[in-house]
Amino acid sequence: MPLVIDNPSAESCSLPECIEALAETGFDAQDPASTANAALWLRRLANNRSFLGDLLVDRLTGAGDDALASGYGPQAIILSRPRTGRKNAAFLRAAIWPSPRDHVFQTSGAASFVYGAPHDHNFDFLTVGYCGPGYASDYYEYDYGAVAGYPHEEAGLSFIERSTLAPGKLMLYRRHLDVHSQLPPESLSVSINVMRLDPAQGWFDQHGFDLEAGTVARWLNPNAGEAFLRVAVASGSAAALDYAEWAGRHHPSERLRLASFDARADQCGDAAEADALWRAGELSGSRMVAGAAAARRAAL
Ligand SMILES: [Fe+2]
Structure with a gap:
């Protein structure tokens, strides 16, 4: 399952400070020092309890930067533009996790928020529970290199555990290794992510899985x-x-x-x-x- 990063710190930072620090150093999950540095800035940002609310009010009142409007639909809020061309470019986003009590969940359905849709990722990312109780996941691991990737192929998933992205819990999701099937939180929750932007990632597939059959179900990344x-x-x-x-x-x-x-x-x-x-x-x-x-x- 994703690696839990235990980096307690009472320091906090502003969103621009976090963006600037990540632009300087980037985020490379293969490099422990780079991962620790990006995780430290994510921790500091998560300790800032007002930045997200302030930013959303700015956007609601038209005072914010509309150019950063999400390309991921209403579930994700893009917080920084990746500085492409920089080594190990990364960007920040907030992910919103509605609960079954929320209107948007009732009107759009669980599937629109990828709940109960087991998947891996074709990118590395750091995540921290920011507010609300957090989504739970059934976590699995698999060997991407051993799987050709066609639908109905045996995926060789190993179940690891069920756990919750509680507030303040910070984790590294490793591309092509960690698989999760998410369950909605008990009430609306938000996580903040540092997303690695890898120009090669489009050539590597993200898979959806059928847990009952233990197989690859489909490709999730569009082509x-x-x-x-x-x-x-x-x-x-x-x-x-x-x-x-x-x-x-x-x-x-x-x-x-x-x-x-x-x-x-x-x-x-x-x-x-x-x-x-x-x-x-x-x-x-x-x-x-x-x-x-x-x-x-x-x-x-
Ligand atoms: Fe995921």
Whole structure:
């Protein structure tokens, strides 16, 4: 499960001080000194009991920085812009965790807040419980490198424990290792995160899991290329079909290779044609495509 970082400190800092300190040093979870430094600034910010309320009032009254409006929907409040180009760039956000008593929970449903949706992360982040009792999680670990990543593949999850992100508890979530299935808090809660921004993270998948079956359920990180390829092939363009045939064999992204097979399978006239296509997928040389292809053939 995420590493609990015990760094008690009575010092507090302002949001601009925290942003400036993180911009200077960044956050690299592979480097213990960098992690300890980022965790110290997160602790100091969490000790500041008024910064978040003040910031939200500024935004509500139009006095705040609208350019920082969240790109993550109403559940996340972006607190700082990442200084891209800097080594180990990181940014700050607040995550809001409604309880079943909250109107937004009742109208949008648990799934909109990822409760009961077990997942790993394709980025490292630090988190601290800021206010409210905090969400609970069932924590698991798994070996990302041993998993090809196709739906229904055995994930090898090991259950660690159920625990709560109580106020002041500070943890390091490790990418591709820590998996959690969250339960809503008893009342509205907020956590503050230091998020590592890694330009390479888009090439590594974030997985959703099926805990009952113990398998990978789906990819959670979007990949626009998959949709583009499927639409291009569905449009009937000869160039798109040529590209899809190349991508199915050679594209560096296994997800795009699989999307190529899916796109062409949609165009198959009958089950025999689809079976032949997926047979080629089984022999394509990609463990991920082969696993998905075997499942598709079994379903035909
Ligand atoms: Fe998560």
